């Protein structure tokens with residue numbers, strides 16, 4: 001009798017040990033709360049924008065021999081751009097971007113004195129209202145400004161620019177694939193967006209914006225993402241549908257692999273991260289579920305002990321298992337809402 005229950009307890013403990021995530025620091029008792037952009041008051045919004053503008057104004061610290069890398073933000077943009085096929089449509093898509101968003105938040109704090117917490121943009125709210133073009137995220141005063149506009153300039157790279165908001169009329173040096181997908185990655189241009197409704201052009205040759213393809217990232221889609229049982233299936237749909245469409249509907253600098261040029265990248269990826277964290281819950285199986293492939297050719301199986309490539313952004317490569325749980329190891333945050341919409 002005694003030994004039976006001892007064995008049962010031992011079996012339970014062994015199972016927990018097999019699925020639990022090792023914690024470098026067990027003290028995440030007071031996680032930072034990442035809020036939706038609309039939940040921030042005007043002072044909190046202004047503080048995030050101040051720090052985001054600041055980081056783009058600092059000189060680079062990495063990639064000394066790359067002339068096109070000029071700002072501290074370019075250090076991040078160039079890394080994401082160069083690693084493109086190592087971090088997209090492979091298993092590490094979610095943990096890599098979780099690490100990257102955290103790195104960006106850390107830089108806002110350490111290099112620009114940011115006092116807040118990384119916000120997220122829950123685009124499913126805008127999609128359900130079929131009103132993405134008028135999302136408060138694009139507000140010229142309390143948001144990130146709106147669609148790019150024709151400037152009247154004939155200079156390549158300066159014909160269509162974001163002309164309102166805190167990032168208006170700023171120059172960027174890394175521009176993979178914009179406006180032509182095959183163009184090289186070092187081309188001076190203005191920060192741009194090119195809202196894409198997927199509906200072609202009107203009689204004046206202007207794109208028809210419509211609801212900006214809301215059905216690709218509304219709460220119905222997010223419920224479908226949340227309904228999968230395995231990491232690989234959940235990650236495939238999350239990356240391939242709502243994640244990819246948000247890049248595609250904003251387009252301009254948000255379109256190609258240099259997309260961290262777009263300040264909304266980090267609020268977008270915080271929301272993608274939230275979808276993963278929501279799916280994981282506090283379920284030990286899901287917090288340890290990491291399947292799929294290391295390469296887009298799907299020949300090398302992924303493992304939770306894989307390291308993730310970061311080029312010059314750090315001295316040690318992060319390990320996937322340390323980025324599985326937003327409340328253990330190097331991470332200690334949560335999201336203001338983890339509920340699925342009804």
Ligand SMILES: *[C@@H]1O[C@H](CO)[C@@H](O)[C@H](O)[C@H]1NC(C)=O
Nearest residue numbers: 155158169170171188189190
């Ligand atoms: C951006 O580059 C253009 C073209 O070289 C230049 O005319 C403009 O002054 C630059 N703007 C800023 C804000 O640096």
Ligand SMILES: *[C@@H]1O[C@H](CO)[C@@H](O)[C@H](O)[C@H]1NC(C)=O
Nearest residue numbers: 228229230283284285286289
């Ligand atoms: C935890 O996740 C697994 C795998 O998706 C699932 O089968 C199980 O029902 C979940 N457990 C709870 C308590 O939700």
Ligand SMILES: [Cu+2]
Nearest residue numbers: 080087088097
């Ligand atoms: Cu990416």
